[in-house]
Every structure is written in C-alpha cells, then in structure tokens.
Amino acid sequence: MSEIKVPEMGESIVEGTISKWHVKAGDSVNVGDVLAELETDKVNIEISAEQAGVIEQLLRGEGETVAVGETIGQIGSGSGAAPAQPMSPSSDPAAAPAPVAPASTPAAPLASAEPTTVAAPVAAPAASDANAAVFSATPAARKLARERGIDLTQVQAQDPMGRIRQEDIQAHNTASKAPVAAPSAQAAPAPAVEPGKPAERRKMSRRRITIAKRLVEAQQTAAMLTTFNEVDMTAILEVRKRRKDAFKEKHDIGLGFMSFFTKAVIGALKAYPLLNAEIQGDEILVKQYYDIGIAVSAKEGLVVPVVREADRLSFAQIEKQIADLAGKARANTLALNDLQGGTFTITNGGVFGSLLSTPILNAPQVGILGMHKIQIRPVAIDDVRMENRPMMYIALSYDHRIVDGAEAVRFLVTVKQLLEDPESLLLEG
Known part of the structure; x- marks a missing residue:
C-alpha cells in the first residue's frame, strides 16, 4: 500500500x-x-x-x-471493481481508543476516516466523546479551536455527516460571547445584506487571502509615497512602427512596450541604486543585479513573475521571457522559482484602461513603477506651438524610509528621459 x-x-x-x-x-x-x-x-x-x-x-x-x-x-493493490470501505475503529485496532467507554455511554460515531496519528491518548473512559470530536473535526477547525481555547465536544456541527468545520468553530465562538455582552451593546448589528436583496457569498482563495495580507502588510510596514510624471511616447511609437515587422520576422515575437520600460528602469536603477535595495533590520541591502518583476493579472489574482538578470538581456529576450511568464501565469503553471526574488517591479494598469494609479509596493522591494494608458493630449511644444501627443502618466511608489523624495523624483525623471529618447536605452539600459 x-x-x-x-x-x-x-x-x-x-x-x-x-x-x-x-x-x-x-x-x-x-x-x-x-x-x-x-x-x-x-x-x-x-x-x-x-x-x-x-x-x-x-x-x-x-x-x-x-x-x-x-x-x-x-x-x-486491486482491480478497482468496488470502492474500498473507509477504515473504522472496529476494523483497525490502532485506531480504537483505550480504554473502551462503558456500554452505558456509547461513543459518538466517526464522521469520516482520519489518520490515527491525530488522536490524542485517552486517559479515562469519559474522554471518548472528546476523542470522537477530535476525529470529526477538520485540521483547520482543530487549529482554530486550539487558538481560541474551544472544547470541540461543545461545538455543534452543521455538516449532515457530523463533520466539524471552521465555520462551526466561528459560530460557536460568536454564540458563546453573546451572553456576556454588556447590556448597552445588545442592539443587533445591521445585517450585511438587506432581507430580500440578491447577494452571493464567495470563499476567498488562498492566493487572494495571501495577496490581501501582503498588500496590507506593505502599507502598514513601509513609509510609502508615490510621485508622478508623464512620458511623451511619440519616439517609442515611431520606433515600433518602423521596426515591428522586421523585429517580429527576426525574433518571432512582437516588439511591445515592456522591453522599453524594463530597459529604462534598469538604467534608472543604476543611477539611483537605493531603489534596487531592501531593508534588513537596521541595514540596507543594495542589490547589484537586476531581477525585474512584471505584474501579471491571472484568474486567481495578481502574480509577479521575475525576469532574471534583465540587464543582460536584449529587447527580444525580454519580450520572450515576459510572454512566456504571462502565459504560465494564465495557465496556472508558474513554478516557485518564477516568483521568488525580484529587486524591482513594473505593473501596467494601462492594459485595463487605467489613466492614473498609485501602485502598492511588492515587499520587501522598495520601489514599483506603474504604467498607464496612452492617451492623445494637447501638449505645449514651445511658447507658441501646441501639438497632440501620445502621453502616458507614470507613477513611482517608493519606501521613504530609505529613499528620499528628491531621489525618487530624479529616478522617475530618468525613466522619462530614457523613454523619450529610445536610442539612449542601448547605452544606459
């Protein structure tokens, strides 16, 4: 077996x-x-x-x-002709509690088959009910009961099979607190949904719970600020227009915006290395490599796969890696190594139509760049001329504990300058 x-x-x-x-x-x-x-x-x-x-x-x-x-x-081993029956205390001596409860006090029936290792040794016949309650509770319910000091034998299971779940522990905990509430607090809270109004209750996935927890931690831990600028995308659009067909034919991948932004960020990180660092206790760890996280929206929530040593990659290599990682994210096949590490993150809300946003740090990183929608707007070229230009707002959120405001602003200005002069990316990126 x-x-x-x-x-x-x-x-x-x-x-x-x-x-x-x-x-x-x-x-x-x-x-x-x-x-x-x-x-x-x-x-x-x-x-x-x-x-x-x-x-x-x-x-x-x-x-x-x-x-x-x-x-x-x-x-x-077997042919699979008929389902095997679940183990029960009577068929497995190792699972039977000892000593046996008296005939006048029958033990509660087992609701499902649990590994025998989770049953605590029984010291007296009166503990048979407690033993059965432990067996009938899910691991998550047992953990929650331990944390809140709740006796499982006092919990009422809603499951038809007698299975005690987390919801039962929470309901029992709420009910046990109700009688001791102060008289002044007896007024019932307003219901979450008005009676008769349509609503749907959904259980959060583990990934969504983790995302929520990490985002709150980032805001509570870091001294996060955001600074903004705008980029004239005319030059990049012209380069893509001239080169996209030849680029696609040679490299079998489209020339997108992310390779330009990745190269621009790397150039700015080299000029302002504290944006490529993290805080460890009372020390600052400045990283001298450039593993750039690219935020990707997947079905289960936002993930940030990492393009390793992006400073050593060509435009085509960056585009291919991003496309591969995004495909894995949407197919839910990312490996742990694809997500671990990362020194700085880029997120693109523009693909969903966002004009402006304040991205939240991807801890323990201290900087994240937000891209947004390209929008044609009138721009003053000089004192006399106005032209309609493709403009994009960009945002840099940073940890003010180690990055000063002046440094953050200069970093973002450097990104802007590199993007508005794409040829410079060959030298600086």
Missing part, C-alpha cells in the same frame, strides 16, 4: 488547500496520474500517483488545509 502525501513545495510554503480531487475511492490509477490539485499561497501544485493501484480511501476533502508531508489518501 502507498500513501498519498503532500509534497515539499519550497522553503516558504508549509501548507496548502486541496482545491480538487481528480479521483475517488475505488478508482484505478497508474504511476504519474494526477490525483489532486493543491492550492498554495503562490502556485498550484499537482499531486501525482507514485504507485499504480486502486484508491483505497481519501483522508482529506476538497477545501481542507493540509500540511507538507501529511498523508491525505491511500493507494492499494
């Missing part, structure tokens, strides 16, 4: 959520078959069969949080 275990997923990832089972008890599988999808804070992982056989049982359900190395199912 083989155990289905949660694989190692990188140093920073210790748990995940089972988003989907591709098999059920009784299914026959071959080596390499995808058994389940695991959603983590950064990427989604497929768990594959390491042995051919029949799925005997699944120990964890979809939506449950599981830890690295935890056994979530079992594969045995």
Whole structure:
C-alpha cells in the first residue's frame, strides 16, 4: 500500500488547500496520474500517483488545509471493481481508543476516516466523546479551536455527516460571547445584506487571502509615497512602427512596450541604486543585479513573475521571457522559482484602461513603477506651438524610509528621459 502525501513545495510554503480531487475511492490509477490539485499561497501544485493501484480511501476533502508531508489518501493493490470501505475503529485496532467507554455511554460515531496519528491518548473512559470530536473535526477547525481555547465536544456541527468545520468553530465562538455582552451593546448589528436583496457569498482563495495580507502588510510596514510624471511616447511609437515587422520576422515575437520600460528602469536603477535595495533590520541591502518583476493579472489574482538578470538581456529576450511568464501565469503553471526574488517591479494598469494609479509596493522591494494608458493630449511644444501627443502618466511608489523624495523624483525623471529618447536605452539600459 502507498500513501498519498503532500509534497515539499519550497522553503516558504508549509501548507496548502486541496482545491480538487481528480479521483475517488475505488478508482484505478497508474504511476504519474494526477490525483489532486493543491492550492498554495503562490502556485498550484499537482499531486501525482507514485504507485499504480486502486484508491483505497481519501483522508482529506476538497477545501481542507493540509500540511507538507501529511498523508491525505491511500493507494492499494486491486482491480478497482468496488470502492474500498473507509477504515473504522472496529476494523483497525490502532485506531480504537483505550480504554473502551462503558456500554452505558456509547461513543459518538466517526464522521469520516482520519489518520490515527491525530488522536490524542485517552486517559479515562469519559474522554471518548472528546476523542470522537477530535476525529470529526477538520485540521483547520482543530487549529482554530486550539487558538481560541474551544472544547470541540461543545461545538455543534452543521455538516449532515457530523463533520466539524471552521465555520462551526466561528459560530460557536460568536454564540458563546453573546451572553456576556454588556447590556448597552445588545442592539443587533445591521445585517450585511438587506432581507430580500440578491447577494452571493464567495470563499476567498488562498492566493487572494495571501495577496490581501501582503498588500496590507506593505502599507502598514513601509513609509510609502508615490510621485508622478508623464512620458511623451511619440519616439517609442515611431520606433515600433518602423521596426515591428522586421523585429517580429527576426525574433518571432512582437516588439511591445515592456522591453522599453524594463530597459529604462534598469538604467534608472543604476543611477539611483537605493531603489534596487531592501531593508534588513537596521541595514540596507543594495542589490547589484537586476531581477525585474512584471505584474501579471491571472484568474486567481495578481502574480509577479521575475525576469532574471534583465540587464543582460536584449529587447527580444525580454519580450520572450515576459510572454512566456504571462502565459504560465494564465495557465496556472508558474513554478516557485518564477516568483521568488525580484529587486524591482513594473505593473501596467494601462492594459485595463487605467489613466492614473498609485501602485502598492511588492515587499520587501522598495520601489514599483506603474504604467498607464496612452492617451492623445494637447501638449505645449514651445511658447507658441501646441501639438497632440501620445502621453502616458507614470507613477513611482517608493519606501521613504530609505529613499528620499528628491531621489525618487530624479529616478522617475530618468525613466522619462530614457523613454523619450529610445536610442539612449542601448547605452544606459
């Protein structure tokens, strides 16, 4: 028999959520078959069969949080003609609590098959109910109960099978606090939705929860400010118009804006290296390499894959890497190495029509450049002439703890100058 275990997923990832089972008890599988999808804070992982056989049982359900190395199912030998029955205390001596509860006090039935290692040793017959409650609670529910000091035997499960989940712990916690509320606070809060009004409640994905947490942390930790400028995109548009066909034919990739902006950012980072640093305790770590993060909007939320050593890449190489990483992000096939690190980030809200925004830092980085929509606007060429020009607002958010305002403004002006003179990117980028 083989155990289905949660694989190692990188140093920073210790748990995940089972988003989907591709098999059920009784299914026959071959080596390499995808058994389940695991959603983590950064990427989604497929768990594959390491042995051919029949799925005997699944120990964890979809939506449950599981830890690295935890056994979530079992594969045995057989033809798969009929589903294997879940283990029960009566059929597995190791799972039976000892000593046995008296006949006059029957133990609560097990709601689902759980690994025997999670059951705490029972010291007295009266603990049989507690033992059953532990078995019937999901790992996430047990963790929440420990954190809030809640006795699982006092929690009422809403699941028809008696499974105690996080929602039951939260409901029990709320109900237990209600009787001790002060008389002055007895007025019921206004409902989130007015009765009779249409609404839909959706569970946040792990990635969305992590994104929310990191963005709030960035705002609470860094002294974040944003400075703005505008770029006349005339020269870049002319270069792309003249060169796009030959570029595409030679390199088999389109000449987009991101390669120009990546090169301009690198040139500015070389001139103002504190924007390519991070704070570690009471020290500043100034990085002398340029791994540029490119924000990509994917189905599960924003991700920031990294173009490594972008200063050593040509325009075509940058465009190809960005296209490859964006494709992986949308197909949900990014590897951890694609997301780790990064010294500075570029985000382009212009693809969605944004005219102006204040991007939030991608901690621990101390700088992020925001691109926006190109819009034709009248611009004063000199004291007499006005012309309609393709203009783009750009924004630099920075950590004021180590980057002074004057330095941030000069950085953004340098980016502007390099973009308005694309030939200079060959020298400075």
